[in-house]
Amino acid sequence: MLSKKTKYGLKALTYIAKSEGDTPVQIGEISKSENIPQKFLESIMLTLRKSGFLGSKKGKHGGYYLIKKPAEIKMSDVMRVLEGPIAMVPCVSLNFYEKCDDCPDEHECSVHKLMIQVRDNTLYVLRSNTLEDLAGK
Amino acid sequence: MLSKKTKYGLKALTYIAKSEGDTPVQIGEISKSENIPQKFLESIMLTLRKSGFLGSKKGKHGGYYLIKKPAEIKMSDVMRVLEGPIAMVPCVSLNFYEKCDDCPDEHECSVHKLMIQVRDNTLYVLRSNTLEDLAGK
DNA sequence: TGTAATTCCTATTAAATCGATAGGATTAAT
DNA sequence: ATTAATCCTATCGATTTAATAGGAATTACA
Numbered sequence: 001m002l003s004k005k006t007k008y009g010l011k012a013l014t015y016i017a018k019s020e021g022d023t024p025v026q027i028g029e030i031s032k033s034e035n036i037p038q039k040f041l042e043s044i045m046l047t048l049r050k051s052g053f054l055g056s057k058k059g060k061h062g063g064y065y066l067i068k069k070p071a072e073i074k075m076s077d078v079m080r081v082l083e084g085p086i087a088m089v090p091c092v093s094l095n096f097y098e099k100c101d102d103c104p105d106e107h108e109c110s111v112h113k114l115m116i117q118v119r120d121n122t123l124y125v126l127r128s129n130t131l132e133d134l135a136g137k
Numbered sequence: 138m139l140s141k142k143t144k145y146g147l148k149a150l151t152y153i154a155k156s157e158g159d160t161p162v163q164i165g166e167i168s169k170s171e172n173i174p175q176k177f178l179e180s181i182m183l184t185l186r187k188s189g190f191l192g193s194k195k196g197k198h199g200g201y202y203l204i205k206k207p208a209e210i211k212m213s214d215v216m217r218v219l220e221g222p223i224a225m226v227p228c229v230s231l232n233f234y235e236k237c238d239d240c241p242d243e244h245e246c247s248v249h250k251l252m253i254q255v256r257d258n259t260l261y262v263l264r265s266n267t268l269e270d271l272a273g274k
Numbered sequence: 275t276g277t278a279a280t281t282c283c284t285a286t287t288a289a290a291t292c293g294a295t296a297g298g299a300t301t302a303a304t
Numbered sequence: 305a306t307t308a309a310t311c312c313t314a315t316c317g318a319t320t321t322a323a324t325a326g327g328a329a330t331t332a333c334a
Contacts, residue, residue, distance in 0.1 A: 049281095133251075140291095164310080180294095195300075301309080
């Protein structure tokens with residue numbers, strides 16, 4: 001299940017990508033427009049800034065802006081920052097690999113084999129969609 | 138993230154599919170062989186029986202057996218019973234649809250569009266894999 | 275220079291979910 | 305009868321999630 005954090009984060013990024021102007025976009029505006037609790041959105045924006053997707057301007061007339069072009073922001077990267085691993089089990093995760101407690105040999109594991117396929121397909125979708133796609137060109 | 142419940146359930150089904158004999162397979166045996174807490178596995182087997190994947194025999198020499206052929210058990214169906222919706226957001230779920238609180242119009246929602254793609258790809262994998270595939274033919 | 279508006283930061287909380295356990299009731303083979 | 309298995313309900317502790325609280329720091333502008 002996608003967390004609200006990720007969902008809100010994606011919506012906020014999309015909102016910023018769509019907003020044409022060169023003035024930064026404010027949390028309050030996004031929050032109202034997208035029905036996202038403002039304080040919650042604050043913490044999400046902070047995460048997105050710290051992980052290099054957004055830049056910010058403080059103080060009056062401050063706000064957030066994209067650092068890269070929407071076409072260069074892959075959904076797989078955003079998801080990893082907000083949601084964590086893309087794989088459904090740590091033992092098939094490329095970026096967050098962990099061995100399973102219960103599996104003596106993961107190459108023998110039926111779940112492992114299935115989850116690799118799921119991961120590859122999900123990854124394909126998330127890598128081929130960028131923020132530009134989400135923002136509708 | 139795949140729950141332990143689902144993971145254990147899939148492993149147990151695979152184990153039963155692999156066990157050739159015509160005597161039912163016992164929880165204790167699966168539990169030991171697959172390193173699954175026995176009491177936890179009990180409740181999972183119960184779920185799988187109630188949802189029509191397994192039959193059971195009670196009492197001494199009892200146990201569980203498959204009701205359908207492995208090739209007829211699609212992973213998508215097992216996942217829905219153990220894990221719940223396959224979609225990452227309820228608003229793109231085929232079997233567990235729910236409207237989002239925050240979206241006035243889901244056709245305008247960028248997350249919605251992305252998650253439909255993820256769902257379709259995941260569904261493809263889970264529908265084309267059966268228990269026969271997991272059990273390695 | 276001071277006031278308003280904004281991001282920044284840390285901590286806390288309430289509720290839900292997850293993984294597991296407990297304890298026995300029921301059923302069947304020997 | 306006894307043993308061994310499934311069946312059933314309830315509970316528990318830990319973790320995670322979604323959200324809130326409260327203020328510090330920074331900036332624009334009158």
